[in-house]
Amino acid sequence: MKNRIDTKFAALKAQGRKALIAFLTAGDPDEGTSRAAFAALLDNGADIIEIGMPFSDPMADGKAIQAANIRALAAGQTMKKTLALAADLSAAYPDHPIVLMGYANPIHYYGMERFVRDAKAAGVDGLIIVDLPPEENAALHGFCQAAGVHVIHLVTPTTDAARLRVILGRASGFVYYVAIAGVTGAAAASIADTQEKIALIRSQTDMPVVTGFGVKTAADAAAFGALCDGVVVGSALVDALLSAQNPLGGGSGAKGDGMSTLATLVRSLSGAL
Amino acid sequence: MTHLRTQPDSQGHFGDYGGRYVAETLMPLILEVEKAYDAACKDAAFWAQFDELARDYIGRPSPLYFAEPSTKHFGGAKIYFKRDELNHTGAHKINNCLGQMLLALRMGKTRIIAETGAGQHGVATATVCARFGLPCTIFMGAKDIERQKPNVFRMRLLGAEVRAVTAGAGTLKDAMNEALRDWVSHVDDTFYIIGTVAGPHPYPKMVRDFQSVIGKELREQMMEREGRLPDSLVAAIGGGSNAMGLFAPFIDDLSVRLIGVEAAGHGVDTDKHAASLIGGKPGILHGNKTYLLQNEDGQIEEAHSISAGLDYPGIGPEHAYLKDSGRAEYVAVTDDEALAAFQLCTRLEGIIPALEPSHAFAHVARIAASLPSDHLMVMNMCGRGDKDIFTVAEALGFDMATS
Numbered sequence: 072m073k074n075r076i077d078t079k080f081a082a083l084k085a086q087g088r089k090a091l092i093a094f095l096t097a098g099d100p101d102e103g104t105s106r107a108a109f110a111a112l113l114d115n116g117a118d119i120i121e122i123g124m125p126f127s128d129p130m131a132d133g134k135a136i137q138a139a140n141i142r143a144l145a146a147g148q149t150m151k152k153t154l155a156l157a158a159d160l161s162a163a164y165p166d167h168p169i170v171l172m173g174y175a176n177p178i179h180y181y182g183m184e185r186f187v188r189d190a191k192a193a194g195v196d197g198l199i200i201v202d203l204p205p206e207e208n209a210a211l212h213g214f215c216q217a218a219g220v221h222v223i224h225l226v227t228p229t230t231d232a233a234r235l236r237v238i239l240g241r242a243s244g245f246v247y248y249v250a251i252a253g254v255t256g257a258a259a260a261s262i263a264d265t266q267e268k269i270a271l272i273r274s275q276t277d278m279p280v281v282t283g284f285g286v287k288t289a290a291d292a293a294a295f296g297a298l299c300d301g302v303v304v305g306s307a308l309v310d311a312l313l314s315a316q317n318p319l320g321g322g323s324g325a326k327g328d329g330m331s332t333l334a335t336l337v338r339s340l341s342g343a344l
Numbered sequence: 345m346t347h348l349r350t351q352p353d354s355q356g357h358f359g360d361y362g363g364r365y366v367a368e369t370l371m372p373l374i375l376e377v378e379k380a381y382d383a384a385c386k387d388a389a390f391w392a393q394f395d396e397l398a399r400d401y402i403g404r405p406s407p408l409y410f411a412e413p414s415t416k417h418f419g420g421a422k423i424y425f426k427r428d429e430l431n432h433t434g435a436h437k438i439n440n441c442l443g444q445m446l447l448a449l450r451m452g453k454t455r456i457i458a459e460t461g462a463g464q465h466g467v468a469t470a471t472v473c474a475r476f477g478l479p480c481t482i483f484m485g486a487k488d489i490e491r492q493k494p495n496v497f498r499m500r501l502l503g504a505e506v507r508a509v510t511a512g513a514g515t516l517k518d519a520m521n522e523a524l525r526d527w528v529s530h531v532d533d534t535f536y537i538i539g540t541v542a543g544p545h546p547y548p549k550m551v552r553d554f555q556s557v558i559g560k561e562l563r564e565q566m567m568e569r570e571g572r573l574p575d576s577l578v579a580a581i582g583g584g585s586n587a588m589g590l591f592a593p594f595i596d597d598l599s600v601r602l603i604g605v606e607a608a609g610h611g612v613d614t615d616k617h618a619a620s621l622i623g624g625k626p627g628i629l630h631g632n633k634t635y636l637l638q639n640e641d642g643q644i645e646e647a648h649s650i651s652a653g654l655d656y657p658g659i660g661p662e663h664a665y666l667k668d669s670g671r672a673e674y675v676a677v678t679d680d681e682a683l684a685a686f687q688l689c690t691r692l693e694g695i696i697p698a699l700e701p702s703h704a705f706a707h708v709a710r711i712a713a714s715l716p717s718d719h720l721m722v723m724n725m726c727g728r729g730d731k732d733i734f735t736v737a738e739a740l741g742f743d744m745a746t747s
Contacts, residue, residue: 125643126642126643127512127643127644127645128512128517128518128521128629128630128644129521130367130521130524130525130630131367131369131525131528133525134511137511141512144643149641150641150642174628175365175628176627176628176629176636176638176642176644177641177642177643178642179626179627179628179633179642180625180627180638180641180642181642201367202365202366202367202628202631203365204364204365204366204367204368204371206355206363206364206371207355207363207364207365224368225367225368225369226368227367227368227369228369228531229368229369229370229371229372229373229531230368230372231372234371234372238368249368249369252369252528252529252531253369253528253529254525254528254529257529
């Protein structure tokens with residue numbers, strides 16, 4: 072199975088570049104601003120976008136993304152709106168893969184089969200469902216395989232070689248290495264530890280490997296990007312969008328400022344890769 | 345110690361429920377807990393230590409009490425109370441905390457974390473941590489800290505760090521999220537003592553097993569007293585640990601009716617209740633698939649009950665299974681009915697029940713009169729009411745400061 076994720080990684084490899092995977096939460100802080108913010112990511116160098124599907128109980132997320140989830144839900148974000156956002160972005164940016172990231176319950180409630188069908192129709196290329204480990208994702212995996220949607224799995228510092236085989240048995244698209252044992256937005260991991268773990272992953276798979284959790288600055292992106300095929304940046308982008316919109320956070324309060332702060336950060340991250 | 349009749353499958357599924365829905369970072373830890381628990385289950389020395397401390401530290405077995413005034417008052421079934429409110433720390437929670445603490449020590453863990461709503465599980469966890477000299481951090485919603493000050497003070501006296509959780513609505517589910525985040529961030533040294541029969545496998549099974557001391561004692565006590573098994577068991581359910589502990593040893597005895605009593609808050613047809621089985625739908629939260637209170641977009645909703653201990657939007661997965669299979673029946677009792685039952689029990693029996701078993705007693709009050717006098721009914725008096733007197737005073741309009 073191949074889709075835009077595979078094409079993108081192949082193209083980046085040919086250019087000698089690393090992927091910038093940029094995350095924001097759908098509907099944060101409201102539907103219109105969120106659409107513009109995702110466009111700003113793509114206009115300024117993001118290769119792949121990761122759209123967070125809001126959930127009331129984001130257990131694996133730190134404070135920045137928790138708050139983004141709450142803002143989005145308070146503004147009325149729903150699964151249907153998130154899928155519409157994906158469809159809109161997919162049509163406007165046909166060369167850029169879209170990954171949906173979120174938690175199992177909203178998908179379970181929506182209906183797994185219906186969700187995969189609607190996500191595929193919206194142009195979604197991959198799914199990351201944080202709380203569906205290989206032991207619990209047989210159904211989702213089957214629907215995704217049939218639809219041509221990758222199920223991307225996380226590998227973490229606590230993953231040993233035996234567990235890695237179990238995860239890779241279910242993974243496709245790329246491997247997402249979570250560099251720290253912790254939640255999103257935590258302090259950066261050590262380069263040496265990350266290097267060692269990525270070597271272990273590489274020894275078991277030819278899939279692209281990207282690093283996320285704790286990657287915030289251009290310097291982080293350059294350092295971690297050098298170890299693998301790309302980086303995921305999330306909390307830092309959520310913070311950039313928020314701080315520039317919040318007068319107390321240093322911006323003017325105008326939405327335009329939020330976009331420019333976000334755009335500047337994305338350009339510097341992209342430039343480092 | 346004899347072992348249990350129903351078991352989840354190897355991945356922790358009770359039918360379609362249960363399982364292990366956690367972030368990958370936690371999977372190796374969960375698997376490690378499972379392996380350690382399986383080994384402990386086969387180790388007679390582990391259970392000998394549990395039994396000894398259950399006897400000498402908790403005060404087990406708890407008595408089986410013939411509630412003669414209630415029996416006469418309702419004029420139907422013969423009513424017994426299983427007196428788990430007489431345990432050290434005043435509730436059934438300590439049974440599970442003792443078991444998990446012994447497991448944590450066996451695994452060489454040096455730090456304990458736990459979530460708490462009303463504070464009963466937090467107090468029980470802080471108690472065993474004091475007893476065994478391990479540092480502990482209790483995650484508690486900021487709103488719950490405000491309304492459960494005596495238990496916060498107890499935990500601090502026992503040496504626990506009580507960490508206020510401001511995320512979400514600042515109640516039990518948010519505290520559980522935060523405890524899971526802490527665990528992900530301290531994977532090497534920390535053991536998470538979950539307080540109810542929920543969470544990722546093996547917790548629902550493990551907590552049930554530790555709480556099953558309640559049902560096992562009851563079985564022996566009832567055989568000794570009446571020469572036969574009881575006809576019905578009644579217990580309150582929030583997450584469902586006292587009920588599971590009571591029910592588990594009787595699951596295969598089909599003559600025994602199992603009745604779980606959920607908190608209906610202002611009514612299950614309102615948006616303010618905690619009746620996940622009656623008013624919720626299957627979903628995935630906190631590591632397991634079970635019935636949840638959720639909206640039409642799969643977002644978890646806040647539970648409401650006058651009893652902070654029942655104020656949780658989920659329910660242990662084995663209860664979800666027992667409900668669907670029809671083996672157990674589930675009913676709901678409102679805040680007002682529980683308050684009335686609280687007062688009735690206090691005046692009839694001279695026992696001030698916690699608001700949780702007050703829900704169970706309210707259901708006993710509903711059905712006892714319609715049952716014959718040879719019907720043996722056992723209600724689990726799972727906690728004492730001292731912690732609730734402020735809540736009850738407020739609900740009854742009694743001003744503690746001036747009266």
